[in-house]
Amino acid sequence: MINYLARRLLMMIPLLIGITLMTFFIMQLAPGKPTDLVTDLNPKMSSEARDRLVKLYDLDKPWHVRYAKWVKRVARLDFGESFRDGRPVMKKIAERLPATLLLNILSLILIFTAALSIGIYSAVHKDSLFDKISTFFVYVGFSVPTFWVALLLMIGLGLKLGLLPISGLRSIHYGDLSAWGKVWDMARHLVLPVLVTGLTGLAALARYSRSAMLEVIRQDYVRTARAKGLSERDVILKHAFRNALIPIVTLLGLMLPELIGGSFIFETIFAYPGMGRLGYDAIMARDYPVLMGIGTIVALLTLLGNLLADVLYAFADPRIRYQ
Amino acid sequence: MRTGLVPAALGLLFLGGCGNLSDEPPLDSASPPAYDDSFIESSIGDASYLNPVLSSDSASGSVNGAVFNGLVKYDENIHITGDLAERWEVSQGGRVITFHLRKGVLWHDGAPFTAEDVLYTYERLKDPDVKTPHSSNFDKVLKVEAPDAWTVKVTYSEPYVPALESWGMGIVPKHVFGGAKGKDFNEHPANKSPVGTGPYRFKEWKVDEKIVLEANPDCFEGRPHIKRYIFRVIPDNSVEFLELRNKSIDTMLLTPDQYRAYGEFFEGYKRYRLPRGAYTYFAFNLGRPLFRGRNVRLALAHAVNKAELVDAVVMGLGRSASGPFLPLSWAYDPSVKDFEYDPALAVKLLAQEGWKDSDGDGILDKDGKPFAFTVVTNQGNKMRSLSAEIIQQQLKKIGVRMDIRVIEWSAFIKNFVDKKNFDALILGWTISPDPDQYSIWHSSQKKEGQYNFVGYGNPEVDRILEDGRREFDPQKRKRLYQKMHRIVHDDLPYIFLYYPDYLPVVHRRVEGIQMAPLSTFGFGWNFDKWFVREKNVRYPVRTAQ
DSSP states (O other): OOOHHHHHHHHHHHHHHHHHHOOOOOHHHHHOOHHHHHHHOTTTTOHHHHHHHHHHHHTSSSSHHHHHHEEEEETTTOOBTTTTTEEEEEEEHHHHHHHHHHHHHHHHHHHHHHHHHHHHHHHHHHTTTTHHHHHHHHHHHHOOHHHHHHHHHHIIIIISOOSSSSSSSTTTGGGGGGGGHHHHHHHHHHHHHHHHHHHHHHHHHHHHHHHHHHHHHTTTTHHHHHHHHHOHHHHHIIIHHHHHHHHHHHHHHHHHHHHHHHHHHHHTTTTTHHHHHHHHHOOOOOOTHHHHHHHHHHHHHHHHHHHHHHHEEEEEEETTTOO | TTHHHHHHHHHHHHHSSSSOOOOOOOOSSSSSSSOOOOOEESSSOOOOOOOOTTTHHHHHHHHHHOOOSEEEEEOSSSSEEEEEEEEEEGGGGTTTTEEEOOOOOOOTSSSOOOOHHHHHHHHHHHHHHSSSSSSSGTEEEEEEEETTTTEEEEEEEEOTTTTTHTSOOOOOOOOHHHTOOOHHHHTGGGGGGGOSSEEEEEEETTTTTTEEEEEEEEEEEEEEEEEEEEEEEEEHHHHHHHHHHTTOOOEOOOOOOHSSGGGGGTTEEEEOOEEOOOEEEEOOOOHHHHSHHHHHHHHHHHHOHHHHHHHHHHOOEEEEESSSTTSSSOOOOOTTOOOOOHHHHHHHHHHHHTOOOHHHHHSSSTTTEEEEEEEETTTTTTHHHHHHHHHHHEEEEEEETTEEEOHHHHIIIIIIIIOOOOOOOEEEEOOOOSSSOOHHOOOOOOOOTTTTTTTOOHHHHHHHHHHHHOOOOOOHHHHHHHHHHHHHHHSSEEEEEEEEOOOEEEEEEEEOOOOOOGGOTTTTTTGHHHHHHGGGGSSSOOOOO
């Protein structure tokens, strides 16, 4: 196993280099430069001043020269400074990461607890009223545009009933609150974003765990377990559930990069200060250093997530052994 | 515009079910103005640099405007008046401007403001390693000297009237930056926690959430009444509108459809409607044979119904445009009569040029070629694409086929505008109060990437643009630019479509508001004089003093 892990980790290095090289190259294909936002159609700006900015950002050099420079800096774990506000990329990411992690971990917990329970229950009680109703809602949850649901909830629970704040992570007067007041304030702000971000994932995973469970329940060993005289609870949770988990573990591995990537749509609509908005703003502003920073980290996490999923397989499924 | 409709429609769904929460006490009108309260403004984006030398985005601009001062500023009548400079003299035929600085002004950290700071700011603007987008304004400066601590003498290579406006640039403190140059200046921590001379001091910046400013009691223009000025970042316009209806923000800029929404949405608020420093236009590529003749352009101008555009695109919240200057500017010539909407005349004009529908397909043709062209505009601006669609219908009525292409911004600029690769385009200009539009209309500005992309050239306009930069007498200058307004209108390089209005909304408890007519330099230009009466204070600020 250790041998296998070491090999996989080593393999990641060329993969990562390949990914960053591609990202860097593709980024250059998009028309426009980071300085455009400032210089385009600005009648107060002369072409000399434009050229000066282009030079200061090194944009007059060919892309492979800039890539080599970038790799040299990253080797020292320095991702450079954002073109937009001159601050270190790592610092910008570190500022937003906690908020994104908080939101995504909470919604992952919601997704997994709710989806697995719904999925198992409806599989065990297939074609029951609960199964039909949950299937209906799961499909609805999967098909409605989530930004629309978000707006509806904001209007209903926020504006009309006044139960929850509409957007943001903290109240304007957060600083004046007591410690418990702060926790309560943030919790209230998190309800809607967690609910809405969880919605799509929940729907998908509930469907997924339902079918995985249905598959397993028909197997011989489940019948054997029942024949042994085990309680129905033990049959479902110990014998069937563990086997149904295998495909779900793959999903968990794939969700890891999502955990830090953040979602631009939800963060924008909830005015939530997270990674998704950082990434989107960086794309729109052609902020190459920030884009490369986020790209590299997400690529690394995707690779690690895949590895984690493979390792978890081995734990969930005794038939799998890595050499 | 686009997303704004969604919450409005959804709001209807909920109207029946639950009661409205507007049980606010009526406003008091007797208690004295308080030195308290917070004012919450929302912004679509976060600021970048809280340093006027480095920033160019509007979010940073609003914050910097409250924290920093320039040497001069605009008053409510769009005339330049002193700010950090008490007065100034123009000498040597306009080549030298001598500013006499206000004495006793303190930086927020208590250090005195002197001519050294002005010199330092100027040096950074010219510093080749400083990432400033504002250096072009100072290209004509030969030297800046400080004969003493309260005098700054600027020498220009030639007389240059718009120079005065450029000294509205915020002045940054030399001592705080420790005289940093180049890269050190770009990355200095003070760009994130600014020290200025203005009515508000920087207090806190939570990235992508909010920026908090606090009143500066020692401000040379008097102590501001409103204690805290908070900028909240709300990146989605429809959510911003929900927050306004929830009364959790005090001001925002409305889109025309939001402005026209139900009156009860604005209970507790006051809507304002002001002209904006911008216009939308339909530009011809004068290099294309199709548009070379003025009669063809004139025909199209008569075929475009601007009143319909104003009604449909900005819901009547704007006015039709006649030329390159705004109705509120002294450079605008109100006597210019716009081409009236007259499709019959348009058809007649085109017929004179040989355009007739000889094959009966509804499209005019000449020498076997149909009158067809493509208009391009950028993606993401609903008003421009809507204008294009309406003009398309209007031109169809006179037998002209216009196709529309909507293109992503960067590609639009790089591949179409800069390369003059278009028949016609729809765009807008945001213009500053000074009427110098040399870079847009002078015939020397036609190179790739320059702004006279339609290829306009008129020796008389060239002369006016050159003289306008040298003429310090306001009356003479006014006559020059008014004349230009008429000439450009008559020459028809653009069909000037409309001037959209600026639509801010402010919470009713705030009094003393005077809106300045040109938004480009801040609708809250007298914000430091705004106040809330003691009994109306909504967010009392607890102070630990």
